[in-house]
Amino acid sequence: METVLIVEDNDEMQQLLKKVLQTHYHILSAYSGTEGLLVFNENQVDLVLLDRMLPGKNGDEVLKELRQSTAVPVIILTALDARADVAKFLLAGANDYIIKPFDIEELQARIRVQLRDHISPEENASVTYKNITLLTDIFSVTNGTQTVLLKKKEFEILKLPFKHPKQVFTREQIYRAVWQADYYDDDNTMNVHLSNLRKMLQQLDPENDYIATVWGIGVKLA
Structure with missing residues (x-):
C-alpha cells in the first residue's frame, strides 16, 4: 500500500x-x-x-x-x-x-x-532488514544461503513493513491492501498468514524477531 x-x-x-x-x-x-x-x-x-x-x-x-x-x-x-x-x-x-x-x-x-x-530507485531492488532480504522480483526471502519462495499473499503482507520499516500497519490496512476487500475483526485469515510468516522467518534467522505486534493497533517490523 x-x-x-x-x-x-x-x-x-x-x-x-x-x-x-x-x-x-x-x-x-x-x-x-x-x-x-x-x-x-x-x-x-x-x-x-x-x-x-x-x-x-x-x-x-x-x-x-x-x-x-x-x-x-x-x-x-x-x-x-x-x-x-x-x-x-x-x-x-x-x-x-x-x-x-x-x-x-x-x-x-x-x-x-x-x-x-514514478519509479523510485528502490522499486526493483531487493529490500534487506536485519539478516533477511526480500527478493521483490521473484517473491522470495533469503538469509544469504537459503531462499524460500513465498505465496503471493504472504509476499504482499511482508512487503508492506519491509518497504516501510518505520510504520505501524493496522490489520485493516494490510487486509485492504493485500485482499482488496473489507476487513472484519473475526476474520482469522490474516492471522494465519502472519503466523506462517513468523515461523518461516524464525527458521531463516533464529536470532532475530521480524514481525512485532503493536497491541491494539497492528503490526510492524520488530
Missing part, C-alpha cells in the same frame, strides 16, 4: 481527502509546511499532496526543500484564483496540480498516474 502525505492546513479538507483516499493508500497528515517536511523525513512517502498556502513554510518553500533530496511525486492543491502561480510550481519541480474545488475521481486519477509513472 503506497503512502500519501497530505500537507493541508484546512482540517475539513484534510478529513475529506483522508476519507476518499484511505481505502487505497496509507495516509499521513500535516497541517503546516514545517510539519510536512518533518513527517516526510520520518516516513517512507510515495506521493505528496501539497497545498500552496500554509502556515510556517509555505508551499513553494516546502517544494524547494523536497526537491533538494527527493524525486517523490508532488501534486499541488491550489485555489482557482491562484492558477497563475501554477507554472511557477511546475517549473520548480511539482509533477501536477489540481484546482479547488476539485472532482474526487479526477484527483484519484491524477494520483494513480503519478504513482504509476
